[in-house]
Amino acid sequence: MAPTITAFERSPDRGKGLARDMRVRWAFEEAGQPYDVRLVSFEQMRAPAYRALHPFGQIPTFEEGGLTLFESGSIVLHIAERHPGLLPDDANARARAISWIFAALDTVEPPIVDRSMATIVERDKPWYEARLPMLDDRVRKRLGQLSTRLGDTDWLDGAFSAGDLMMVTVLRRLNGSGLLEEHPNLAAYVARGEARPAFKRAFEAQLVVFTGGPSSV
Amino acid sequence: MAPTITAFERSPDRGKGLARDMRVRWAFEEAGQPYDVRLVSFEQMRAPAYRALHPFGQIPTFEEGGLTLFESGSIVLHIAERHPGLLPDDANARARAISWIFAALDTVEPPIVDRSMATIVERDKPWYEARLPMLDDRVRKRLGQLSTRLGDTDWLDGAFSAGDLMMVTVLRRLNGSGLLEEHPNLAAYVARGEARPAFKRAFEAQLVVFTGGPSSV
Numbered sequence: 001m002a003p004t005i006t007a008f009e010r011s012p013d014r015g016k017g018l019a020r021d022m023r024v025r026w027a028f029e030e031a032g033q034p035y036d037v038r039l040v041s042f043e044q045m046r047a048p049a050y051r052a053l054h055p056f057g058q059i060p061t062f063e064e065g066g067l068t069l070f071e072s073g074s075i076v077l078h079i080a081e082r083h084p085g086l087l088p089d090d091a092n093a094r095a096r097a098i099s100w101i102f103a104a105l106d107t108v109e110p111p112i113v114d115r116s117m118a119t120i121v122e123r124d125k126p127w128y129e130a131r132l133p134m135l136d137d138r139v140r141k142r143l144g145q146l147s148t149r150l151g152d153t154d155w156l157d158g159a160f161s162a163g164d165l166m167m168v169t170v171l172r173r174l175n176g177s178g179l180l181e182e183h184p185n186l187a188a189y190v191a192r193g194e195a196r197p198a199f200k201r202a203f204e205a206q207l208v209v210f211t212g213g214p215s216s217v
Numbered sequence: 218m219a220p221t222i223t224a225f226e227r228s229p230d231r232g233k234g235l236a237r238d239m240r241v242r243w244a245f246e247e248a249g250q251p252y253d254v255r256l257v258s259f260e261q262m263r264a265p266a267y268r269a270l271h272p273f274g275q276i277p278t279f280e281e282g283g284l285t286l287f288e289s290g291s292i293v294l295h296i297a298e299r300h301p302g303l304l305p306d307d308a309n310a311r312a313r314a315i316s317w318i319f320a321a322l323d324t325v326e327p328p329i330v331d332r333s334m335a336t337i338v339e340r341d342k343p344w345y346e347a348r349l350p351m352l353d354d355r356v357r358k359r360l361g362q363l364s365t366r367l368g369d370t371d372w373l374d375g376a377f378s379a380g381d382l383m384m385v386t387v388l389r390r391l392n393g394s395g396l397l398e399e400h401p402n403l404a405a406y407v408a409r410g411e412a413r414p415a416f417k418r419a420f421e422a423q424l425v426v427f428t429g430g431p432s433s434v
Contacts, residue, residue: 055366056324056359067309071319078312092284095295102288105319107273110327127344142273149272 002034003064005075006053007209009039015210016175017203020072021060023169025205027076027162029198031083039209073105073166080162087162100156100163108146109170111138116173139179147183154192168193219251220281222292223270224426226256232427233392234420237289238277240386242422244293244379246415248300256426290322290383297379304379317373317380325363326387328355333390356396364400371409385410 007021021037028035044050045057053061054070062069062078069075077098080086087094115135122128146167150156155164171190174180180187193199224238238254245252261267262274270278271287279286279295286292294315297303304311332352339345363384367373372381388407391397397404410416 051362051365056320056362058324067312069312069316071316071323073319073323074312074316077315077319095284095286095291098294099286099288099291102290102294102322103273105323106288106290106326107275109323110330113327114331125344125347127342127348130342131344145268145273148268 001065002036003062004036004038005060005062006038006040007059007206009041009044009209011206011210015207017206018173018175019059019206020169022202022206023072023166024060024062024075024079025202026165026169026199027079027086029201030085030165030196031079032085033079033083037205037209073101076162076166077101086165088159093158096157097161097163100161101166104163104166104170108142108167109173111135111142112170112173115139115177136177136179139174139177140182143179143183143186147186150185150189152185154189160196164189164193168199218282219253220279221253221255222277222279223255223257224276224423226258226261226426228423228427232424234423235390235392236276236423237386239419239423240289240383241277241279241292241296242419243382243386243416244296244303246418247302247382247413248296249302250296250300254422254426290318293379293383294318303382305376310375313374314378314380317378318383321380321383321387325359325384326390328352328359329387329390332356332394353394353396356391356394357399360396360400360403364403367402367406369402371406377413381406381410385416 005021005024008019011019013019025035025037040050040059045054045059051057053063053068056070058070060070060072060075062075069078076086087097115132115138118128118131118135122131155161156167157163168190171180171186172194180190194203222238222241225236228236230236242252242254257267257276262271262276268274270280270285273287275287277287277289277292279292286295293303304314332349332355335345335348335352339348372378373384374380385407388397388403389411397407411420
């Protein structure tokens with residue numbers, strides 16, 4: 001039986017693939033592994049039954065046999081460790097690719113999420129306009145450092161890995177901000193990720209949830 | 218030769234063990250593994266030589282033989298995977314413990330860091346007083362969910378693991394805020410972590426950097 005993940009019944013991003021199930025869908029597609037999706041409402045995510053799966057009431061979760069996991073980073077790593085295609089064979093290169101998963105989630109994503117959250121929940125606050133440039137600059141600092149490291153290479157450390165998968169999904173959250181476009185090599189890096197057949201399949205699968213087409217994966 | 222990590226030459230927390238090298242020191246101590254520390258100044262962290270080790274110019278880094286890693290989550294996981302004492306043997310329990318590493322860093326830590334950063338860099342801003350309750354509430358939301366999950370157990374999922382190590386270090390960053398104390402089971406959980414002999418050894422080792430005692434580890 002294929003593993004089951006959870007995703008938003010109604011994604012706040014209206015099918016742009018910015019929710020965190022996208023990372024896991026993409027990882028399954030890169031690994032060539034089938035998966036099932038159970039859609040959950042915001043009400044269901046607050047219920048004790050869901051909290052038993054995910055203590056923080058978020059998506060995605062991962063269930064396979066007797067194992068339940070949460071946190072997109074953990075689920076992507078789990079898939080990457082068990083199937084070829086997402087981590088190098090060499091032990092050192094593998095550890096470095098895992099460093100990039102953590103860097104994407106712990107160093108690059110927080111200022112990006114902060115900025116998006118502010119544009120949603122603090123837009124009407126009197127301080128919004130004054131704070132936004134500061135939030136932009138925090139994002140810019142990380143993008144500048146990442147751009148320097150990436151240079152003119154295709155991926156962060158040799159061949160495409162789960163580290164790139166995670167970083168691309170994190171950078172995609174800047175969609176519409178104009179910040180990514182300040183670094184042409186990063187914009188090209190994201191486009192390179194989005195051009196992968198596995199990304200496209202994952203993107204279509206999450207889009208169908210929003211457009212209401214056939215819902216089987 | 219023992220691996221070498223980097224840590225602040227002058228830690229902004231003045232020896233409270235809140236910087237991210239503490240996690241890695243603690244992991245080494247739990248695993249009973251020796252390590253060396255190279256102290257770096259803020260100026261050194263901005264230099265190209267350091268950026269070659271850590272693209273985002275932070276501490277800690279990890280170097281062993283030809284391998285360089287960065288991001289405290291990645292380094293702790295690397296140590297935990299290679300030495301007994303930090304991850305369960307059972308494959309499913311192991312994957313769940315890794316979920317907790319990610320939960321600590323990606324779900325619990327961001328609102329805690331946001332709050333501490335605001336108390337430092339936005340204290341003089343006109344909106345500081347008005348925003349602080351909102352930042353407190355974001356932290357409270359995660360603490361409430363974590364407290365519910367922990368219940369009256371000692372650790373998050375069975376025996377002490379790298380997931381607990383990471384969560385305890387994340388919660389310790391609330392030091393002085395009064396927020397942790399709103400959940401006696403979480404305060405006790407952190408105290409339980411701090412009472413471990415390995416924690417104490419790691420704490421002393423980082424304290425010595427600040428107090429200027431013997432600097433060998």
